[in-house]
Amino acid sequence: xxxxxxxxxxxxxxxxxxxxxxxxxxxxxxxxxxxxxxxxxxxxxxxxxxxxxxxxxxxxxxxxxxxxxxxxxxxxxxxxxxxxxxxxxxxxxxxxxxxxxxxxxxxxxxxxxxxxxxxxxxxxxxxxxxxxxxxxxxxxxxxxxxxxxxxxxxxxxxxxxxxxxxxxxxxxxxxxxxxxxxxxxxxxxxxxxxxxxxxxxxxxxxxxxxxxxxxxxxxxxxxxxxxxxxxxxxxxxxxxxxxxxxxxxxxxxxxxxxxxxxxxxxxxxxxxxxxxxxxxxxxxxxxxxxxxxxxxxxxxxxxxxxxxxxxxxxxxxxxxxxxxxxxxxxxxxxxxxxxxxxxxxxxxxxxxxxxxxxxxxxxxxxxxxxxxxxxxxxxxx
Numbered sequence: 001x002x003x004x005x006x007x008x009x010x011x012x013x014x015x016x017x018x019x020x021x022x023x024x025x026x027x028x029x030x031x032x033x034x035x036x037x038x039x040x041x042x043x044x045x046x047x048x049x050x051x052x053x054x055x056x057x058x059x060x061x062x063x064x065x066x067x068x069x070x071x072x073x074x075x076x077x078x079x080x081x082x083x084x085x086x087x088x089x090x091x092x093x094x095x096x097x098x099x100x101x102x103x104x105x106x107x108x109x110x111x112x113x114x115x116x117x118x119x120x121x122x123x124x125x126x127x128x129x130x131x132x133x134x135x136x137x138x139x140x141x142x143x144x145x146x147x148x149x150x151x152x153x154x155x156x157x158x159x160x161x162x163x164x165x166x167x168x169x170x171x172x173x174x175x176x177x178x179x180x181x182x183x184x185x186x187x188x189x190x191x192x193x194x195x196x197x198x199x200x201x202x203x204x205x206x207x208x209x210x211x212x213x214x215x216x217x218x219x220x221x222x223x224x225x226x227x228x229x230x231x232x233x234x235x236x237x238x239x240x241x242x243x244x245x246x247x248x249x250x251x252x253x254x255x256x257x258x259x260x261x262x263x264x265x266x267x268x269x270x271x272x273x274x275x276x277x278x279x280x281x282x283x284x285x286x287x288x289x290x291x292x293x294x295x296x297x298x299x300x301x302x303x304x305x306x307x308x309x310x311x312x313x314x315x316x317x318x319x320x321x322x323x324x325x326x327x328x329x330x331x332x333x334x335x336x337x338x339x340x341x342x343x344x345x346x347x348x349x350x351x352x353x354x355x356x357x358x359x360x361x362x363x364x365x366x367x368x369x370x371x372x373x374x375x376x377x378x379x380x381x
Contacts, residue, residue, distance in 0.1 A: 072178070072188055072202045079176060079222035084141070085109040085124055087336045088303060088324055089240050094138045106134030107240050108211060110223070120236040120327045125223060127177075127185065129208040137208065140215050142349045152212045159213075168193040169200050175210040176222040180230065189213065236327065244324055312370045316341050340370060 084091030090109035108127040115122055129137060136150050149157070162170040171194045179186040187207040192199040205213075214221045235241055303317055316338055323332035335341070343366050350359040 071199065072190075074174075074176060074178075074188075074190060074199070074202075076222070078226075079224055080228050081113045082110040082125065082221045082223055083113050085111045085118070086333070088244065088320060088332055089124070089235065089238075091141050092134075092138055093240060093243070094134050105130050106138060107243075108137065108208075109238075109240055110221070112228075118235070118329050120329075121234045123228075123232040123234055124238055124240075125228065125232045126239055127207055127211065133208045133212070137212055137215070139349075139353065140212060142345075144349055144353060146353065152209065152216075155209075156213065156216050159217075168195070172213055172217040172219045173197065173199060174220050174222060175205075175214040176224070177207050177210075177227055178224050180227055185227070185231075244321075310367065310370055312340055313344050313366075340366065343369070 090111075092106050092108050094106040106129045108129060110125040110127065111118070111122065132150055133152070136146070136152050139146055146153075159170060159172070170191055172189060173192050173194065174190045176188050176190070177185050178188050185207040187205040187210040188202055189205050189210055190199045190202045192201070211221065213219065233239075303320065305314055305317055309317070316335060320332055320335045320341075323329075323335060343362060347359055347362040347366060350362060
């Protein structure tokens with residue numbers, strides 16, 4: 001591990017040599033940072049990957065980055081490389097937590113890259129996130145951007161500036177979940193030279209923060225094989241699978257799947273839709289779509305049935321629920337990738353972030369496409 005040996009100017013943040021810097025004092029913190037700004041203009045900079053300490057030197061303070069003399073021993077053979085699992089189980093499910101006030105809970109779902117075929121027995125890893133972290137990762141995996149930056153965006157902006165000044169020290173090479181402590185995942189960030197792959201320094205992190213930076217920096221994500229063995233589960237025994245099974249859309253599908261003819265299915269489908277509408281009207285809560293502007297009433301998932309959904313979208317959601325119930329993953333993937341559902345997913349993403357104009361445009365486009373298919377008698381689900 002090395003101390004930075006050249007002076008770099010990062011806006012008003014100055015990184016200078018400091019060979020007298022003391023070693024880290026916080027457990028599992030791999031380097032010290034002393035941070036300052038001029039007396040005329042100051043700002044608070046948030047870095048969850050580093051420890052900030054303030055010391056006065058004349059009118060400005062030195063910033064020293066000193067790594068531990070004993071780097072974390074990462075041996076790729078001891079790790080599985082991970083990818084997000086696709087819908088309907090992944091990549092991230094975000095829903096309102098009734099026990100957490102206005103907070104949100106998210107479940108990131110991962111699979112090993114070596115598992116190309118997804119079956120009910122395929123093992124997956126679930127990482128739970130909450131609050132702003134869940135919302136920020138949700139917007140990132142859906143290729144969207146919030147109107148105002150959150151803490152992860154600020155952290156990435158600082159890293160991006162540091163990389164532009166010294167990419168061989170500040171490029172994120174990989175992220176890893178390296179262990180468990182009291183049933184909590186322990187993450188680690190590895191920085192170094194992207195040309196040689198040499199790690200120059202690493203630091204402790206929350207897995208949720210590491211996952212955000214992994215997606216943002218396009219850095220690979222790894223999980224230690226022992227952690228995988230202890231925490232991974234088959235899909236059909238996972239929490240996310242149970243959540244889907246317990247949802248109302250799957251409970252309603254139990255009657256439809258017992259029908260042997262298409263006519264019976266359509267009759268039961270109409271009965272279910274009517275029952276759902278009556279039940280939702282009796283509740284004191286606003287409908288999911290009308291409450292999108294209120295962060296405390298965001299819908300749990302874009303695949304949940306809503307009153308204002310087009311009939312074509314409702315039918316697609318129910319068919320997807322049947323495929324999940326029957327563990328027909330090939331059919332579920334085909335339905336998930338239907339053009340109408342893809343457009344609806346984008347519409348849902350815009351609404352959840354409060355982009356009303358863009359959501360209205362997408363809603364109009366969806367109605368036009370559905371109507372066009374119906375009138376041309378080419379509407380197939």
